[in-house]
Amino acid sequence: MRVLIVDDDVELGALLVEFLTREGFSVAVEHEGRRGLQRAASGDSDLVVLDVMLPGMDGFEILRQLRQKSRVPVLMLTARAEDADRIVGLDLGADDYLAKPFNPRELAARIRAILRRTEAQPSERIRLEVNGVGLDPGSREVSVDGRRVELTTLEFDILEILMRAAGRGLSRDDLTEAIYNRKATPFERSIDMHISHLRKKLELHRTLIKTVRGVGYQFCRTPEEAPVA
DSSP: OEEEEEOSOHHHHHHHHHHHHHTTOEEEEEOSHHHHHHHHTTTOOSEEEEESSOSSSOHHHHHHHHTTTOOOOEEEEESSOOHHHHHHHHHHTOSEEEESSOOHHHHHHHHHHHHHHHSOOGGGOSOEEETTEEEETTTTEEEETTEEEOOOHHHHHHHHHHHHTTTSOEEHHHHHHHHHSSOOOTTOOHHHHHHHHHHHHHOSSSOOEEEETTTEEEEOSSGGGSOOO
């Protein structure tokens, strides 16, 4: 699989190329923001590892422009573990994030987890239709009552998991483990953020994803399952 690293730290870039190549990835590196955006949008990469702090154009602006033309999975690297950086990245369509400094093995594990999600197995390519929502794993297209809805890679994956378990509550741990292949941390808000984005995009006239107190989230099989106002 082809991984593009966009990071101005030349030494770190060289170390990641060496490590990820040993892990079986084909790795390219760009050290400047605008060149990184051009390379990421070219379609030559299966995943982009994108640093926030870059010369020429920062990672948030790269991601914003990239999402206008590409759904390539993006893992953000932040120099700080602050919620603000993570929330901005998720808002703009990042698939995951990792704070520096990090263990290269964790980076490789997260890359594999993202790539596994984007490679649906044949048995998982059956189109889903639940409560007026259509989801096609093959084309990765979603519609609500015939209206096409644009989702990020991670939003699509969360919606598919919820729809396959329609009528049953899934905890944040269930969703985090299925998406990231790890347990949720006590203060992690990424799943909640993505659910919030899904609701804004999907729910024009009715509730489709309801919060189950003490459990997590549930996709409603019918309008009758939605909470009563």
